[in-house]
Amino acid sequence: METGQRNEAMITSTRCFVTKCVMAVAGIAVAAVIGLTGYIPQETVQPVNVLNSFHFVYTLVSAGIIIPCSCPHAVL
Numbered sequence: 001m002e003t004g005q006r007n008e009a010m011i012t013s014t015r016c017f018v019t020k021c022v023m024a025v026a027g028i029a030v031a032a033v034i035g036l037t038g039y040i041p042q043e044t045v046q047p048v049n050v051l052n053s054f055h056f057v058y059t060l061v062s063a064g065i066i067i068p069c070s071c072p073h074a075v076l
Contacts, residue, residue: 033057 037053
């Protein structure tokens with residue numbers, strides 16, 4: 001549909017805004033994972049349960065998000 005208006009600036013600025021919002025949510029998610037797993041900031045060697053929690057979150061949870069999104073016929 002032709003309206004005689006150019007919307008490139010609106011599309012670009014919306015895309016930039018959405019990118020910033022997603023990055024903010026990602027930062028909050030990382031901080032939450034670090035806080036919930038019992039990470040000790042000054043320790044050079046972390047307890048095994050912290051490392052196992054990181055492994056669980058960054059592999060299984062990520063796969064649980066990526067696999068359904070990559071299937072074109074998946075029902076969410």
